[in-house]
Amino acid sequence: MSDIGIHLSANSADYVFDKYFIVQSYEADQHNFARPVALLNYMQSAAGEHATLLGVAVSDLRKSGHTWVLSRVHLAVDRYPRGGETVHIRTWPAARDTLFTLRDFELLDTDGAIIGRATTSWAVLSIKNRRPVKLVNVLPVYPIRLERALADSFATLPEFAVSSHELRLPVLRGDLDINRHVNNTIYAGWALEAIPEEVDSTRRLASIEIAFRAEAFYGDIIVARTAQVEGTDNYLHRIENGHDGRELARLRTRWLPLEQTSRIS
Numbered sequence: 067m068s069d070i071g072i073h074l075s076a077n078s079a080d081y082v083f084d085k086y087f088i089v090q091s092y093e094a095d096q097h098n099f100a101r102p103v104a105l106l107n108y109m110q111s112a113a114g115e116h117a118t119l120l121g122v123a124v125s126d127l128r129k130s131g132h133t134w135v136l137s138r139v140h141l142a143v144d145r146y147p148r149g150g151e152t153v154h155i156r157t158w159p160a161a162r163d164t165l166f167t168l169r170d171f172e173l174l175d176t177d178g179a180i181i182g183r184a185t186t187s188w189a190v191l192s193i194k195n196r197r198p199v200k201l202v203n204v205l206p207v208y209p210i211r212l213e214r215a216l217a218d219s220f221a222t223l224p225e226f227a228v229s230s231h232e233l234r235l236p237v238l239r240g241d242l243d244i245n246r247h248v249n250n251t252i253y254a255g256w257a258l259e260a261i262p263e264e265v266d267s268t269r270r271l272a273s274i275e276i277a278f279r280a281e282a283f284y285g286d287i288i289v290a291r292t293a294q295v296e297g298t299d300n301y302l303h304r305i306e307n308g309h310d311g312r313e314l315a316r317l318r319t320r321w322l323p324l325e326q327t328s329r330i331s
Contacts, residue, residue, distance in 0.1 A: 081158060084154065085108075085111065085112040087152070087155065088151070089148065089150060090149070091150075098149045099147070100148070100149070102258065103258070105141065106250075113157055116157055116158075120208040121206055122206065122208065127190060131194055133193055133245055134190060134191075135188065135198075137187040137220075137277070138187040138277055138278070139185075139186050139250070140273070142184070145175070145181040147181065151175070152176050153173055154173070154175070154176070155172075159208065160185070160213065162210055165200065166187050166189055167189075167201060168186065168214075169186050169188060187220055190204050222277070224318070229293050231260050232290065233260040233290045234289050237288060238284070246283070247282060250278065253276060253314070254274060254276060257274075257276075257303040257305060257319065261301065265301075269323055274319050276317050280307075280313065282314050289307075291303065299322065300318060301319045303316070303318070303319065
């Protein structure tokens, strides 16, 4: 992943953070489009750098025995950038309440056209007991831009009983982040690996929603389960612990046929 510069919006009231990435060859799929996980990684990188400027980075929180945890993600893509193309990520804190804070994103191309939007929900955990804490007790005041890139109330994602595809994978050391649990973008990769080949080869991911429910650690075995929503191009996903069946993440993806996705292709 390569970035080519950052700056803050000249309008300090908005306090939008901008970062630019060049899609690398190893981040592109077999059709030379950026993989969805690459876009999620760009978002995570921009969010982390902005948090540092706001004084609320993971390194800041760990001084008081706390850390960030991502609760929900919703990414919708209109057009995937190609390998070598520059992606402009704009991000800002969009809301903050007792336990959760929202951070939204716009993904733009070099012409300034929006090619994707996302919204995320975050909580702060106590490292000692892994429980969420009230934000006012651990976070300083920082600017909130009351504008949503993608409106989502984060209602509970649906469950399913019978899966059509399953994939078992070990948690590797390379899957871990600074909190020593599986990085959030890895869950998306697991779910997308469990999509049927005929879907992956004839359709393109238009949106992905993720609800994180429990942590996974090195040495765990995970099971990625998938079920199609009848009569639609939507799929439900469940990531669970392969040893005890505990639910780790719940996802929903929407796919569009390649021939009907002129804005994406």
